[in-house]
Amino acid sequence: MRDEPLVLGIETSCDETGVGIVRGHTLLADALASSVDQHARFGGVVPEVASRAHLEALVPTMQRALDEAGVTLADVDAIAVTSGPGLAGALLVGVAAAKGYALAAEKPIYGVNHLAAHVAVDTLEHGPLPEPAVAMLVSGGHSSLLLVDDLTAGVTPLGATIDDAAGEAFDKVARLLGLGFPGGPIIDRSAREGDPGSIAFPRGLTAPKDLVAHRFDFSFSGLKTAVARWVESRERAGEPVPVADVSASFQEAVCDVLTAKAIDACRSNGVGTLVIGGGVAANSRLRVLAEERAAKHGITVRVPRPGLCTDNGAMVAALGSHLVAAGVAPSRLDLPADSAMRLTEVSVPG
Ligand code: KG4
Ligand code: ZN
DSSP: TTTTTTEEEEEOSSSSEEEEEEEETEEEEEEEOOOOOHHHGGGGGOOOHHHHHHHHHHHHHHHHHHHHHHGGGGGOEEEEEEEEEHHHHHHHHHHHHHHHHHHHOOOEEEEHHHHHOOOOOHHHHSOOSSSEEEEEEEEOEEEEEEEEETTTTTTEEEEEBBSSOHHHHHHHHHHHHHHSSHHHHHHHHHHHHHHSSSOOOOTTSSHHHHHHHHTOOOHHHHHHHHHHHHHHHHHHHHHOOOHHHHHHHHHHHHHHHHHHHHHHHHHTTTOEEEEEEEEGGOOOOHHHHHHHHHHHHHEEEOOOOHHHHOOOHHHHHHHHHHHHHHTTOOOOTOOOOOOTTTTOOOOOOO
């Protein structure tokens, strides 16, 4: 279907330089360069290192994406770029590059919201998103539940973490277990060898008194501290730390709370579709538990394949394509890199 818009998306909000190309809902290219290895020894993403890596990777990643899709910049109908939220310097590299390409090739530009792009990417695998839907975004920087009535117009926040993000909790727990960075995939693997019922870690904001004010909010900082205390007490007693059991029990606590609140959000809003996005959506236990619990209530779960859950350019292109198809006006060429871009803003207005 050649009438559908050909959209190129650029992502540089954190440590992945991504350039994706889509036609309508069809993914044509998804080129990625990661600086994750350069951050590993610091145990977290170092903003200045990330910005420099984006600068070096952007042009070659762009070229790879165009080659992979077999198109030139002249063929593209619009360029989308992550305007925010994210690391200011990192965002600036992508936004400046997108402006340069848009100006040189005389293409419309869309500055888009990274979190909305994590929702939109699912359309590349499962087609148009039924609306309304509930979206759960779980990444290194965010954990939110959103009501999506119309993805082009903005989303309604239902709740969010009041302290650490889910991915951040995975990264911190992996660090205290000496497992490396980023922690999510490592804990996911380690947990497969462990017993998720071996240690009873706390489920934040699930007590009846917390549900009054924080029904759809999350808290993972107490869980992280509980894991740290448990590990310390073992070490003080001179006993070995059962890493796989700690990983599995911690992961179970996170996934239990995330899925319970997501299903509750669907049911209380009368919504039959739950879409999960962001790096933590790659978690194998989260995917299984969400399916199991949703099925009991006739709710359909949509989660993209793990490679599309973590940051990439395809998600930005997918949201751009959705905006073009809906006739949303492009952004102005002086669009900002907005590190604190709000969820209610899906794209930078024209
Ligand atoms: O969405 P993302 O790639 O970047 C942000 O926008 O933050 O998410 C990265 C986060 C990291 O905290 C990483 O540990 C977590 O996603 N993550 C996972 C898994 N894969 C990545 N967490 C749990 N299980 C995984 N398999
Ligand atoms: Zn992300």
